[in-house]
Amino acid sequence: MTTFKEYEGDIVNKYENFKATFHIDxxxxxxxxxxxxxxxxxxxxxxxxxxxxxxxxxxxxxVDDHHVNMN
Incomplete structure (x- = not known):
């Protein structure tokens, strides 16, 4: 699992408490x-x-297409 917390930039200038998380099962x-x-x-x-x-x-x-085409 990886979490990205935005501290500066366009998104946090407009939106509050921005956080993106992804995990792989x-x-x-x-x-x-x-x-x-x-x-x-x-x-x-x-x-x-x-x-x-x-x-x-x-x-x-x-990304998925790239990995499928590698095989």
Whole structure:
């Protein structure tokens, strides 16, 4: 399990208590990756971080494709 805590930058300038965690569970011959992103919106005017989640999903798919094509 790895946790990333953001201390400066665009995200923490807008959102509070940003933290991203991922862990890998190995079951049989399959590795399952779970991402958790925690943050607080100081007000309802700020959007949810959907674009960040979409980026993470596309990144994980690219890594998976790379590993599949290596074999």
């Amino acid at each position: 190995a079951k049989d011959n399959t590795d399952l990756v779970c991402w958790t992103i925690e943050y607080e919106r100081p007000n309802e005017d700020l959007p949810e971080l959907i674009s960040l989640m979409e980026f993470i999903v596309s990144l994980i798919k690219a």
